[in-house]
Each structure stands twice: as structure tokens, then as C-alpha cells.
Amino acid sequence: MASLQADPLQITGSSENATQSPKEGPQDISEDETITAKHDLSFYMIMFSLAVVVFFSAMDATIIVAAFPTISHELHGGDKYAWIANCFVLASTTVQPLIGQLANIFGRRNPMLISVSLFALGSGIAGGATNIAMLIAGRTLMGIGSGGIMVLTELIICDLVSLRERGKYLGLILGGSGLGVPLGPVIGGALAQANWRWVFYINLPVCAVTLALLVVFLRLRHTPEASWKLAFARIDYFGSFLFISSITSILLGLILGGTVFPWSSWRVVLPLVLGVAGWALFHVFEYSSWCKEPIIPPHIFGNSTTSTALILNFISGMLLEWTTFFLPVYFMGVLTTSPLKAGVDILPFTLFVVPCSVVSGALITIYGTYRPIHWTGFAIGAIAYAAWICFQLLVAGSIGLHMMSTLPAVLAPLPESDVAAALGTFAFLRVFGWVWGISIPSIVFNGQFNKNLSQIDNEALRATLVNGASYGYASQGFLLSLTKKEREQTVKVYAQAMKTVWQVAATFSAVAFFMVFLEKHVVLRTELNTAFGIEQKKKGGGAEV
Structure with missing residues (x-):
């Protein structure tokens, strides 16, 4: 029976611990043991830096939405909307498993500093863009940096606190990503009214301060390879090429389908x-003997709890984007509100997700179990979506409960040596879920809208709204320009389409609820056993290596 250390940050980072066999399970830790973590100034400064950069990184995935008309007018890029809007997501999604492997090889500190630097460089290029190609190049660099930031933030937190504590800190810091995504269009629209270039330039002072703090405080243990040649030889080049190219191809199909x-x-x-x-x-290839060190090791899918939690994570990310994307359509198309009021109306959802995410993490820390939280979250979601008039606070509570609480379930059955690879996969599936969270409801909405268009008597109006064009016309200005009869018929078709969109979301939430039964309860480790972590200073003042 392992005993809880007085200070969980007293890391036992020997090479033996760092190379634990993937077949080894977690150590047997008593559920009755209490957590008495003691953290110093470095810990809290690292957490503050990560929280700030994660928020801005997530916000930039959507900040261009409201600013695009202004940018498009100045740079003459109206026909390039799909590329401008999605190059960031493409770049950030595809690199995440590779980032996890690089963090194992080169440590956490340098990849994090490089990721923040790439994000800042891309922001500068995008802000100073004189043409669309330059803007897309800048956004792509920002996406690569953002992908690294998201993976490494979760990985650094896992290096600093025990599995039992991780939910609390992950919910607090990464809940900011759930806040940044829906706030992006609001902040982007406000900045675009003054000067659209500050949509990107705003990241520069943030990255400068963050980099300064990370350079000073992000001092983590790492045992490098004997030579650069040996380090670079560990990289899964062919597997990374296959993964990045195939996922890029899938994402291109999903992004262009139904729009372009x-x-x-x-x-x-x-x-x-x-x-x-x-x-x-x-x-x-990853399963074959040709691949010596996979970016996504096949054995992490061999445990039912890990595999199930990864799928739940995908569904959670999908439902977050699903709600964020279609709530404004509901407000404008069904309730005939203005775009500004729709932005205000979605605030209850936006602002309630993060506190619920923090609560879920705290509950995991206190009680050491995750399945009841998953059941509660997905059950609330199924009920709220099924009501089809999407109850924002209930849906926000649902997503907040399962948004980050799936990660402890992913990691619990795995040894610490698998954390980086598992986190890369976890982060990828979450963002991959965001893309599907737009594609699936869009297909459902378009199909239902076209199906019910016959209820609108005006043939010219039907031709205007057919085949996805209804998105752009879901606005108070357009609906009020119609006659009373036409407006009532059009709003009815919007309502019917949105009803089905919410019902399909309820179905996914219900499926996730029943999938929780496939998870097993695994005792969450309360000790920190990793080759990485904050350097412990010797009494003489030097850092312990």
C-alpha cells in the first residue's frame, strides 16, 4: 500500500519510474488517503501563465468570425472565407499527438516556449497582413502554436500535481478554453470596429508577458538524450506524416462540405x-514493428476505461461547439433577435460552463471518482437538449461537468510514462470533436430546413433560403423585412429545423450516458511519480538536477 507523501511535489523522478512498462497499472492507493499538497510561488506563477495563454489561444479559434467582414473588405478575400476561418483549427488539430511525443523527447519547457513564440509570431504576421495569403500563413502559424499550447498546458499540469488533484486544476485553467471559444466572436467584433489588426496584435503583449513568466518560473526536470542525433531518431516521422496528412484531408472535407x-x-x-x-x-503502421516509438501508442486503447473516456471527450467537445454555434442561430432565426442581442443572450451559457468545470474537478479531487460526474453531466444534457428549447444553464452545467472530468478517467488506468501520448490523443479528439460539432448539426439543420421549405408560400423566398443559405439570413433585419405571413412561415421552418438539431444533440448525450457504464472505477493516484516536474532547489540554492 503506497503512502501519501507529505508533499506530493516531492517527485521521485528516477529513470526507472520514467520508463515504467505500459502494461503496468496504477499503484494501489487507498481511497481514504487525504491530499495535502503544498505549492510554492513558482507553481502558482506557472498556473497563472498557462491560464492566460490558454484563454487567448482558445479565443483565437473563433475571434475572426465577427471580424471577417471587415478583414475581407480590406484584403479582398470574400471567396477565401473557409480557408481564413479554418486554417487555424486545421493546424492546431493535426499537430497535437506529435507535440505530445516531442514533449517526451525534449522535455516540456522548450516545446512550450517555442509554441508560445510561434503563436506570437503568427499573430504579428496576421495583424500586419497586406493580402489574404499572408493572413492565412499567420493564422496557420498561430494554429500550430495554439495546438502546442493546449497539449503542453495539460501535460505540465499533470507533471505538477497528482492524478487525484488534476481535475481541479485542469477544470480551473482549461475551463478558460471553454470560455475563450464562445467569447472570441464577441471580442473580435468589438476590436474589428476600432481596427481589425488588433484582433491579432492583442496577443503580442499577452505572449510577451507569458513568455517572460515561463522563462523565469517554468523550470522542469528533464533527462535529455546523450546526443541530438539520438533525440531526433526517436521521432515518429512516417507516423506523423500519415497522421497529419490524413487528418488534414478529413478536416478539409468536413470544412468545405455544405459550405463551399x-x-x-x-x-x-x-x-x-x-x-x-x-x-x-x-x-x-503504429501497431507494426516498423514503428519504434508511436505518437499514439496502440496499447493505450487496450483499456476499456481509457478508450471509453476518449470517446466521451470527443462527444463533449462536439456538444460544446454544437451549442456555441447553433444557439445564436436559434436566437436570431426563431426568436428574431438582433446579432448583438444574440451575443448577449448566449452569455449565460458561456459564463456558466467554466464554474461547472471547476466544480467537476473539485468533486473528483474530494471524492476520487469520475463516473457519477459523467453520468450526471450527460443525463442533464440529454434532458436539456430533448426539451429542444435549449435551456442554457442546464446545457452549460452538463458540458461543464464532463468537459474536463473525462481526462482523469483517460489517465487513471495508464502509467505516468503514457501521459504525454495519452494527452496528445485526448487534446486531438477534443478539437476534432469541435469540427464535427459544426458539421453534424449543419447537415441536420440544412436537411430539415430544405424538407420543410414547402411551408413557405413565396417561391422566391424559398429559393433564397434553400441549401444552407438560411444561416446567413437568420437575422432580425431580414426577418422583419418580410410580410407578417412570410415571417411567421419562415420562423416556423427555422424552429422545426432547430428542434431536430437539439434532438440529435440529446441523442448523442444519451449515448454518452450509457457509454459511461463501460468505464471502470480506478482509484486515482494521490502520489506524483514522474520524471518531469518543478526542479527542487537544494539547500545551498542550486537546482536539483
Whole structure:
């Protein structure tokens, strides 16, 4: 029976611990043991720095939405909307598993500093863009930096606190990403009214302060390879190529489908088919003897609790984006509010997610169990979505409860040596869920809207709203320009389409609820056993290496 150390940050980072066999399970830790973590100034400064940069990194995924009309007008890029809006998500999603492997090879500190620097560099390029190509290049660099920031933030937290404590800190800091995504369009719209370039320049002082703090305080243990040649030889080059190219292909199909091209177009079908085939080939290669150190080790899927929690994480990310994207459509198309009021109306959802995420993490720390939180979160979501008039606080509570509480379930059955790879996979699936959280409800909404268009008598109006055009016309100005009869008919069609969108969301939430039964209760480790972590100073003042 392992005893709880007086200070969980007293790390036993020997090479033996760092190379624990993937087959080894977690140590047997008593559920009755209490947590008495003691943290110093470095710990809290690291946490503060991570919280700030995570918020701005997540916000930049959506900040361009409201600013795009202004940017498009000045840079003449109206037909490049899909690329400008989604190059950030493409770049940030595809690199995350590779970032996890690089953090194992080169440590956490340098990859984090490079990620923040790339994010700042991309922000500067995008803010100073004189054409669309320059803007896309800047946004892509920002995306790569953001992908690294998100993975490494979670990984650093896991290096600093025990598994039992992680939910609390992850909920507090990474809940900021759940806040940043929906606030992005609001902040972007406000900045664009003054000067759209500050949509990107605002990141520069934030990154400068964050980098300064991280350089001073982010002093983590790391045992480097004997030479750079040996370090670079560990990288899974071919697996990374297969993964990045196949996921990029899938994301391109999802992003372009139904917006730039119809779903039946070969320009959508071909990338999806090639992407799925490439993704399957990637997993075959990772499982083969040719791959010496996979970026996504196959054995992490061998445990039902880890596999189930990864799927729940995907569904959670999908439902977050699903709600964020379609609540404004509901407010404007069904309740006929203005875009400004729709932005205000979504605030209850936005502001309630983070506190609920923090509460879920605290509950895990106190009680050491995650399944009741998952059941509660997905059950509330199923009920709230099924009511189809989306009760914001209930949905926010649902997403907040399961948004970060799935990570302890992913990590609990795995040894600490698998944390980086598992976190890379976890972060990828969450953001991958964001993309599906737009694609699936969009397909449902378009299908239902087209199905019920016959209820609108005006043929010209039906032609205006068909095949996805209804998104752009879901506004108070357009609806009030119609006659009373036309407005009532159009709002009714919007309401019917939105009802189905919420019902499908309820179905996913219900499926997730029943999937929780596949999770097993695993005692959450209360000791910290890692080769990484804050350097412990010797009594003489030097750092312990």
C-alpha cells in the first residue's frame, strides 16, 4: 500500500519510474488517503501563465468570425472565407499527438516556449497582413502554436500535481478554453470596429508577458538524450506524416462540405475517403514493428476505461461547439433577435460552463471518482437538449461537468510514462470533436430546413433560403423585412429545423450516458511519480538536477 507523501511535489523522478512498462497499472492507493499538497510561488506563477495563454489561444479559434467582414473588405478575400476561418483549427488539430511525443523527447519547457513564440509570431504576421495569403500563413502559424499550447498546458499540469488533484486544476485553467471559444466572436467584433489588426496584435503583449513568466518560473526536470542525433531518431516521422496528412484531408472535407461545395461533390468526397484510408493506414503502421516509438501508442486503447473516456471527450467537445454555434442561430432565426442581442443572450451559457468545470474537478479531487460526474453531466444534457428549447444553464452545467472530468478517467488506468501520448490523443479528439460539432448539426439543420421549405408560400423566398443559405439570413433585419405571413412561415421552418438539431444533440448525450457504464472505477493516484516536474532547489540554492 503506497503512502501519501507529505508533499506530493516531492517527485521521485528516477529513470526507472520514467520508463515504467505500459502494461503496468496504477499503484494501489487507498481511497481514504487525504491530499495535502503544498505549492510554492513558482507553481502558482506557472498556473497563472498557462491560464492566460490558454484563454487567448482558445479565443483565437473563433475571434475572426465577427471580424471577417471587415478583414475581407480590406484584403479582398470574400471567396477565401473557409480557408481564413479554418486554417487555424486545421493546424492546431493535426499537430497535437506529435507535440505530445516531442514533449517526451525534449522535455516540456522548450516545446512550450517555442509554441508560445510561434503563436506570437503568427499573430504579428496576421495583424500586419497586406493580402489574404499572408493572413492565412499567420493564422496557420498561430494554429500550430495554439495546438502546442493546449497539449503542453495539460501535460505540465499533470507533471505538477497528482492524478487525484488534476481535475481541479485542469477544470480551473482549461475551463478558460471553454470560455475563450464562445467569447472570441464577441471580442473580435468589438476590436474589428476600432481596427481589425488588433484582433491579432492583442496577443503580442499577452505572449510577451507569458513568455517572460515561463522563462523565469517554468523550470522542469528533464533527462535529455546523450546526443541530438539520438533525440531526433526517436521521432515518429512516417507516423506523423500519415497522421497529419490524413487528418488534414478529413478536416478539409468536413470544412468545405455544405459550405463551399455540396456534400456530394468529389471535392468533398475524395478528401474524406483519402483521409479515412490514410488514418486506417496510420494505425496499422503504429501497431507494426516498423514503428519504434508511436505518437499514439496502440496499447493505450487496450483499456476499456481509457478508450471509453476518449470517446466521451470527443462527444463533449462536439456538444460544446454544437451549442456555441447553433444557439445564436436559434436566437436570431426563431426568436428574431438582433446579432448583438444574440451575443448577449448566449452569455449565460458561456459564463456558466467554466464554474461547472471547476466544480467537476473539485468533486473528483474530494471524492476520487469520475463516473457519477459523467453520468450526471450527460443525463442533464440529454434532458436539456430533448426539451429542444435549449435551456442554457442546464446545457452549460452538463458540458461543464464532463468537459474536463473525462481526462482523469483517460489517465487513471495508464502509467505516468503514457501521459504525454495519452494527452496528445485526448487534446486531438477534443478539437476534432469541435469540427464535427459544426458539421453534424449543419447537415441536420440544412436537411430539415430544405424538407420543410414547402411551408413557405413565396417561391422566391424559398429559393433564397434553400441549401444552407438560411444561416446567413437568420437575422432580425431580414426577418422583419418580410410580410407578417412570410415571417411567421419562415420562423416556423427555422424552429422545426432547430428542434431536430437539439434532438440529435440529446441523442448523442444519451449515448454518452450509457457509454459511461463501460468505464471502470480506478482509484486515482494521490502520489506524483514522474520524471518531469518543478526542479527542487537544494539547500545551498542550486537546482536539483
